[in-house]
Amino acid sequence: SNPxxxxxxxxxxxxxxxxxxxxxxxLRKLEGTDSPSFKREQHPAAAxxxxxxxxxxxxxxxxxxxxxxxxxxAELPPIHKRALPNRIFVNRDxxxxxxxxxxxxxxxxxxxxxxxxxxxxxxxxxxxxxIEMGYPQTISTLRYEPGFPLRGLLLDKEHGNFLKVDSFGNxxxxxxxxxxxxxxxxxxxxxxxxxxxxxxxxxxxVLTTLFTxxxxxxxxxxxxxxxxxxxxxLSTEVAEEKQMHDEPPVHTEQHDNTPQTIxxxxxxxxxxxxxxAALDFLHDQGSLKTRILANTEKYINKHKELPTxxxxxxxxxxxxxxxxxxxxxxxxxxxxxxxxxxxxxWRDYFDVIIVGADKPRFFGEGSTIREVNxxxxxxxxxxxHDHFEPGKVYHGGSLSLFQKLTGAKGNKVLYIxxxxxxxxxxxxxxxGWRNLLVVPELHHELQVWQLNQDKYNHLLNLEFMKAExxxxxxxxSTQPPDVQVLRSHIKATIEEVNKRYNEYFGSLxxxxxxxxxxxxxxxxxxxxxxxxxxxxxxxxxxxQFSATSPALAHETPYSTAPFPSAVMESDKQP
Numbered sequence: 001s002n003p004x005x006x007x008x009x010x011x012x013x014x015x016x017x018x019x020x021x022x023x024x025x026x027l028r029k030l031e032g033t034d035s036p037s038f039k040r041e042q043h044p045a046a047a048x049x050x051x052x053x054x055x056x057x058x059x060x061x062x063x064x065x066x067x068x069x070x071x072x073x074a075e076l077p078p079i080h081k082r083a084l085p086n087r088i089f090v091n092r093d094x095x096x097x098x099x100x101x102x103x104x105x106x107x108x109x110x111x112x113x114x115x116x117x118x119x120x121x122x123x124x125x126x127x128x129x130x131i132e133m134g135y136p137q138t139i140s141t142l143r144y145e146p147g148f149p150l151r152g153l154l155l156d157k158e159h160g161n162f163l164k165v166d167s168f169g170n171x172x173x174x175x176x177x178x179x180x181x182x183x184x185x186x187x188x189x190x191x192x193x194x195x196x197x198x199x200x201x202x203x204x205x206v207l208t209t210l211f212t213x214x215x216x217x218x219x220x221x222x223x224x225x226x227x228x229x230x231x232x233x234l235s236t237e238v239a240e241e242k243q244m245h246d247e248p249p250v251h252t253e254q255h256d257n258t259p260q261t262i263x264x265x266x267x268x269x270x271x272x273x274x275x276x277a278a279l280d281f282l283h284d285q286g287s288l289k290t291r292i293l294a295n296t297e298k299y300i301n302k303h304k305e306l307p308t309x310x311x312x313x314x315x316x317x318x319x320x321x322x323x324x325x326x327x328x329x330x331x332x333x334x335x336x337x338x339x340x341x342x343x344x345x346w347r348d349y350f351d352v353i354i355v356g357a358d359k360p361r362f363f364g365e366g367s368t369i370r371e372v373n374x375x376x377x378x379x380x381x382x383x384x385h386d387h388f389e390p391g392k393v394y395h396g397g398s399l400s401l402f403q404k405l406t407g408a409k410g411n412k413v414l415y416i417x418x419x420x421x422x423x424x425x426x427x428x429x430x431x432g433w434r435n436l437l438v439v440p441e442l443h444h445e446l447q448v449w450q451l452n453q454d455k456y457n458h459l460l461n462l463e464f465m466k467a468e469x470x471x472x473x474x475x476x477s478t479q480p481p482d483v484q485v486l487r488s489h490i491k492a493t494i495e496e497v498n499k500r501y502n503e504y505f506g507s508l509x510x511x512x513x514x515x516x517x518x519x520x521x522x523x524x525x526x527x528x529x530x531x532x533x534x535x536x537x538x539x540x541x542x543x544q545f546s547a548t549s550p551a552l553a554h555e556t557p558y559s560t561a562p563f564p565s566a567v568m569e570s571d572k573q574p
Contacts, residue, residue, distance in 0.1 A: 053077070084446045086538045088530040090547045091523055094414075094434055097542040101408045102313050105417035106324035108210050109438050109533055111334050112301040115210075116146040118292075121299065122214035122279075125288055129278040135222075138229060142221045148178070149216040150505040151441065152518025154204040158236050159189055160223050160268030162216070163204070164505050167520035169195045172511045175504050177224030205272065209419050210440065215275050222271060235267050289330050296337045305534050306338060310349040316541050319406065321352035323362070323415070325422075328355045328372045328393060352388045352406065356395040359419070360426035366398020399431055416533050420518070425525045434527050441508050442531035448501050455497050459512070462490045 050069040057064060081087065104110050123144035131137060154163040162175045171193045174181040187193060200206060207216050226232045282288040292299045313320050324331055332346075339346035347353060358367055370379040372393040379395050387405050388394065403409065410432035417423025418438040427433040449456075469481050490512075498506030509519040522529055528545060 082538055084450065085443065085531065086535055088436070088528050088535050088539065088545065090528055090545045092527045092547050094527050094545045095542075096414075096539070096544075097316075098412065099318060099414045099434070100412040101319045101321065101406065101414070103321045103323050103413060103415040103433075104533070105415075105419070105423050106322065106326055106331060106334065108418040108440070109416060110306065110322075110338060112303075112440065112532070113210070114299055114301055115440075116144060118299050119146065119214045119217070120144045121291060122282075122288060123218055125282055125291070126214060126218055126275065126278050129281055130222075130274060133274060133278065135274075136230060139222065139225060142218070142225060144214065144217055145221070147503055148220060149207070149213040150502050150508060151207050151210060151213070152508060152516055152521075153207045153216070153505065154195060154200065154517070155207065155216065155219065155272065156204055157269045157272045158203055160219075160234060160236075160271065161189070162220065162505075163195065164511065165195050165517045166511065167515040167517060167523075169197060169517070170514075171195065172514065172516070173505060175220065177220055177227060178504075179224075180504060206421075208421050215279055219271065219275055222275075223268070226266070226271075233265050234271070235265050293330070293333050296334065300334065300337065302338055303534055305537055307341070307344075307349065309534065309537055310339075312537075312541060314349075314351075318541075319351040319408075320349065321354070321406075322350050323354050323357050323359070325357050325359055326355060328395065329377050331355045332377075332393075347391055347393065351390060352402075353393045354395070354397055354402070355393060358396065359422040362397065363399050363426040363430045366401065367396040369397035369401060370395045399427075403431075416536075420521050420525070425521070428525050428527075435525075436533070436536075437522060437526035437529040438531070438533055439508075439522070439529050440531055442529075445501065445508055446531075448507075452497055452500055455493060459490065459493050459497070462486060462493065463513075466490070 049067050051064055051067045052069065053071060055064070056068065060068070107113070120143075127139055127142060130139065150164075152164075154165060155161075156163060160176060161181065164172045164174070166172050171186060171190055174186045195204060207213070223234065227234055310320055322331075322335075326334070335346040339349055355372065361367065368381070369384065371382045372378075372395050373380055374393060384401075384405065411434055413433045414436060415423065415427055415433045416436040416438065418440075420437065424435050424437050428435060466483060466486055469483055469486070473481075494512035498511060501507040508516065509522075510516055515523070
């Protein structure tokens with residue numbers, strides 16, 4: 001074991017001069033352990049030897065630890081952390097040397113779509129389809145706004161509002177069209193200022209993936225445009241089922257010098273249903289994917305490090321599999337673009353390949369598994385052997401069959417994906433898979449956080465002042481202090497910080513000191529999260545990720561970490 005300076009400098013040094021082993025040798029001589037004939041009673045007892053952090057080997061030995069003298073908590077040097085852009089953040093302890101199967105999603109994980117190019121493409125194609133469905137030609141002037149949508153928002157299909165809620169379901173902010181709603185207006189529509197969990201997924205549509213950003217932006221744009229530029233009156237009435245599914249939503253007439261008129265009203269629910277129908281049409285017809293395949297370099301990033309990562313994983317003896325909802329023709333083209341070389345085809349990097357998985361259904365009842373004809377892409381119903389055959393591609397199936405044929409069990413699997421529900425929550429709750437959530441927005445979140453440390457520090461100062469105002473007051477006090485000025489400063493500071501993340505909704509993870517609904521999901525279900533799967537290259541594949549346990553309310557006097565960093569728990573050196 002080589003001695004090493006374990007302070008924040010982390011510099012290695014010679015093992016003889018001043019090392020722990022030299023000190024321990026001196027101790028043995030004093031105690032007589034180097035000579036069998038030494039008589040302990042003939043010499044005075046040696047003073048106990050104390051070793052400091054600088055004296056310890058890395059990792060320390062049993063003998064060194066028995067003579068180590070603890071440093072007071074406040075004097076411990078900072079734990080070693082990788083640079084923020086390269087870091088994997090930890091919610092639960094995980095040892096990579098215990099992982100036997102590494103699984104990958106494709107879209108927005110291995111295939112990283114370029115922003116805003118991809119969103120602009122989807123947005124424009126959605127508008128074209130809506131015009132075909134009867135919407136006015138004037139919507140063709142609308143353009144995608146990268147600064148508007150945010151993942152983790154709730155869309156109230158009944159009132160047409162985007163809501164940002166905290167981890168407890170309390171409404172933090174709301175936007176209608178492109179207008180930020182006042183607290184008074186919000187409370188008129190939502191008197192309790194609270195969203196019940198049983199309504200999420202029914203009345204409230206959650207923006208869970210980056211794929212939802214174009215449709216979310218378009219929904220807000222259409223609410224703004226139709227209410228301000230046309231005579232249409234959007235209503236909160238739920239549309240009849242026949243109209244939502246079978247009939248065009250509106251009928252238009254063009255007048256030369258007057259706003260374009262629409263004969264019938266349209267509910268906010270109608271609008272949501274029409275955008276979803278338009279998106280389903282693009283996916284069913286394959287027109288969006290056709291455009292991507294025609295110019296893959298424009299819409300998907302290619303990383304030369306991907307083959308290295310997959311190769312290193314397999315060299316540890318672990319199996320690597322691809323589990324994607326995309327069909328074979330699309331998967332084959334994208335993965336060929338990302339991986340193939342003169343020496344290998346992309347399938348050579350995986351032990352098991354499953355396309356058309358239909359997650360999250362895959363983690364439940366699943367579907368019939370079929371083998372894919374690699375020449376034609378057709379599906380074949382064939383008898384499955386007792387294992388997946390290397391080089392072959394399978395379509396559909398279920399987790400129970402996957403486990404049966406691979407032996408992959410629960411915490412031996414690390415699945416890497418971007419979809420908080422289909423990739424992370426379902427695999428975790430159903431079968432205990434370990435997971436790594438890819439959150440590309442972390443690039444921006446971390447940049448803003450680093451650039452605004454002065455504002456966060458100012459906010460901490462203001463919060464301290466507010467706490468001090470009530471020092472010494474008890475139940476005998478009858479005159480409350482006037483904290484209105486201080487509260488207004490706190491509110492203004494939070495608003496200023498939020499706008500630096502996103503003009504309309506603030507940070508993906510929080511609003512001021514409150515965690516967002518998305519942050520709650522990440523903390524609750526994601527074992528690890530990071531901005532890119534490639535950050536796995538920054539860690540040895542025997543690494544032990546250790547989570548920092550958040551302090552409970554009664555433990556806060558012992559916690560010195562400021563709240564802005566709480567959502568960004570770091571990895572610890574093993």
